[in-house]
Each structure stands twice: as C-alpha cells, then as structure tokens.
Amino acid sequence: MQEFDFAIVGAGIAGVSAAYHFAPRARVIILEREHVPAYHTTGRSAALHSETYGSAEIRAITVATGRFYRNPPPGFAERPVLTPRGALIAGRAEQQPALQKAAAEYASLVPSVRWLEPPEVLARQPLLKPEAAGGGAVFEPEADDMDVAAIHAGFLRGARAAGAVLRLNAEVAALDRKNGRWEIRLGDGETIAAANIVNTSGAWADVVGGLAGARPVGLVPKRRTAFTFDAPAGVAIEKMPMVIDFDESWYIKPEVGQFLASPADETPSPPCDAQPDEMDIAIAVDRIETATTLQIRRLKNKWAGLRSFVSDKNLVVGYDGSVPGFFWLAGQGGYGIQTGAAAGRLAASLALDGKLPADIVELGVTEAALSPGRFTQR
Numbered sequence: 001m002q003e004f005d006f007a008i009v010g011a012g013i014a015g016v017s018a019a020y021h022f023a024p025r026a027r028v029i030i031l032e033r034e035h036v037p038a039y040h041t042t043g044r045s046a047a048l049h050s051e052t053y054g055s056a057e058i059r060a061i062t063v064a065t066g067r068f069y070r071n072p073p074p075g076f077a078e079r080p081v082l083t084p085r086g087a088l089i090a091g092r093a094e095q096q097p098a099l100q101k102a103a104a105e106y107a108s109l110v111p112s113v114r115w116l117e118p119p120e121v122l123a124r125q126p127l128l129k130p131e132a133a134g135g136g137a138v139f140e141p142e143a144d145d146m147d148v149a150a151i152h153a154g155f156l157r158g159a160r161a162a163g164a165v166l167r168l169n170a171e172v173a174a175l176d177r178k179n180g181r182w183e184i185r186l187g188d189g190e191t192i193a194a195a196n197i198v199n200t201s202g203a204w205a206d207v208v209g210g211l212a213g214a215r216p217v218g219l220v221p222k223r224r225t226a227f228t229f230d231a232p233a234g235v236a237i238e239k240m241p242m243v244i245d246f247d248e249s250w251y252i253k254p255e256v257g258q259f260l261a262s263p264a265d266e267t268p269s270p271p272c273d274a275q276p277d278e279m280d281i282a283i284a285v286d287r288i289e290t291a292t293t294l295q296i297r298r299l300k301n302k303w304a305g306l307r308s309f310v311s312d313k314n315l316v317v318g319y320d321g322s323v324p325g326f327f328w329l330a331g332q333g334g335y336g337i338q339t340g341a342a343a344g345r346l347a348a349s350l351a352l353d354g355k356l357p358a359d360i361v362e363l364g365v366t367e368a369a370l371s372p373g374r375f376t377q378r
C-alpha cells in the first residue's frame, strides 16, 4: 500500500495550492475524481481578483494572495498571472449614501479605492445608462483579471517538483482510520494510506467529511451562471472596467473581444456537475439590457458552477476537533481563486506548525474565524 503524510482530496485551486505549500515539507498525494483537474468550480470562474469582495477575513486573505500572484517565485508562470482590469460597483441615485459608505470602508484596507461621481462612472464605462450610475460607484482601480489556468498550472507544477503525486480518476469512496492512519479506498477498489486527509473537495466537502465521520460544517453549494457574448462592433472594450451592480444582481466583465456576464445567481444545489439554467440567463440578459446600452443577440458560451458557502461566508480551515488527522480547507464560495495562494499557505502553516503565518495574522485573520470548530463543536 502506498503511504503518504497528507492525502489531499480534490484538485481544484484549493487542492493544488495546498499541495504546493505542503509538498516541500511532507509526502503528498492529490486524489481527484475527474479525468482532469480543475473540471468543477475552478474551471468556471469569472477570474477577478478583488480586494473589496467578501468578509473582512476573505478580503485580508485576498490581499495576501495578491502579494503572491503579483510577484510569484521564478518559474511559477511564463507571464504575469494578474493583469489590470479595474472594477466599478455602480448604483442608482437612492443608493448613493450606501455606496459612499462602502467606498470608505473598503478604502481602509485598499487605499486606492474611492467613490466616483456619476459622470466619472459614465466616462469610465460609457455603455452604462445614466440611471444605472445615478448614485455613482465604488471604484477599485487595482482589481485585476486572473489567469486561472496559469495559476492552477503553476501550483501543480510546483507541487510536483517538490514530490507531490497527482492521481486522476481517483474518487475517494471510503475513509477508515486504523492505528493512527487513514486507509483511503478509491472508487476502483485500490487502497492508499495517509496519516492525514486534507479536505479540498469543494462542493463535496461535507460529503467527504461524512466519509471520515466528521460533523458537517453546513456547506451550501450555490449555483452561479455565466455566459459570454460579443462586444458591439467597433467598440474597444479591452480597457473598460468590470461593472457589478450594487445589489449584486448582474455583472459584465470585458474579455478579449467579448463580455463575460452573470445574473450573480445563488441557487442552492446538491453537489453536482452544475449546468446553466435558461431562465437565469434570460434574467441576466434582461437586467444587463436594462442597465446598459448593450443588446445581447447571441450567446457565445454558457456555463454554471457551484460556489460553496458556510453560514458566515468565511473559509473553513483547520483540523477537525473530533476526528484526528482530518483537515478542512473548504467554503471557498465566490473567492476561491483570489484567496487561493494564501489559503494554501495558511493551511500548511496551521497543519504543520500549528499557527497562522505572521503576515496573515497582521492582516487581521484569526484561527478562530476560520476554525471548523465554529460549526462542528458539540
């Protein structure tokens, strides 16, 4: 039987970042059920790195991750993995006080964030109708596009270089703790042994926790739909910022020659291979055509993915309080890529050193805020 220190379940962004940070110090295997890594949520994101999005802890871990993505170690990727985009959170006239309050709050963590007057919003994003920007906007100039494929590949390459093994078509079907180690039975009947499990199984995190006998953290996978469509002929969109409406009921993000769009839906779903729903797409088209001058005639591509949240929308990171050798790295919600690097690093630090890295503590993150015990303690 092959024997490892850590068996990481799932090869999305959480699994490969964990492997990258654990592998220099431990024997690591990544077990992925699908025939390719990043098949589920990681391959379906909108790829924005926003330091104003999410809870205070999520924003802090995003800041720490930005430091890694902006200056990765040599050989991590061939090109920069972050490129400037900018993001506008725009609102109607009656939302102006709330927008100004949000801008002030975000600026305390990200000093470049500021509130823009309606005319400035329209100058930066002329496709918005004036009424959709009547309250101005929170402007985050340092929000960046992420090259998710390059980031995922960089973590995987680095993990393998440090000795980690990736097994595809390797569903974790059963977990038994015997004599202080886990016997991991795969879907094909093979058994692998590891001292510890790292649960990075995304939407399936409570299912995998259940295999180990852990109490659920109450993870709720929520489907989010996305699609792309061509930009209007003759309009140069490459330098335009992403626009998110203040109610988070739609967004559009320029990509090469096209827009990526979403109704920002959050429909609870069992863990599965999520598919887009035509009604959600129709809702998005209507909202975007109402708020902008865009006419969406034909979709180029459409998909959906599961963003999985616990009740406080923070990450769940740490050893389970009741099941020895079972480590959670779950609850990535809508922030798994933008928190990816620092989440993997803080997981390795907690698992191997029993404490968070000092730079992440300095940003205001505590072990208690991430602990699975906040949901699983009896």
Ligand SMILES: Cc1cc2nc3c(=O)[nH]c(=O)nc-3n(C[C@H](O)[C@H](O)[C@H](O)COP(=O)(O)OP(=O)(O)OC[C@H]3O[C@@H](n4cnc5c(N)ncnc54)[C@H](O)[C@@H]3O)c2cc1C
Pocket: 009, 010, 011, 012, 013, 014, 015, 031, 032, 033, 034, 037, 038, 039, 040, 041, 042, 043, 044, 045, 046, 047, 048, 049, 170, 171, 172, 173, 200, 201, 202, 203, 204, 208, 224, 225, 226, 262, 304, 305, 306, 307, 330, 332, 333, 334, 335, 336, 337, 338, 339
């Ligand atoms: C439309 C959309 C837009 C988004 N936009 C952004 C964004 O702009 N910025 C951002 O940071 N995030 C964004 N996200 C969220 C981000 O994509 C997720 O937070 C992140 O991908 C979650 O990564 P993960 O590794 O936890 O999960 P996943 O990528 O789903 O990986 C989990 C893996 O575990 C495997 N697995 C499960 N059970 C088992 C088992 N029993 N045995 C073996 N393997 C198993 C699965 O096959 C899967 O590959 C978006 C998501 C969506 C859907």
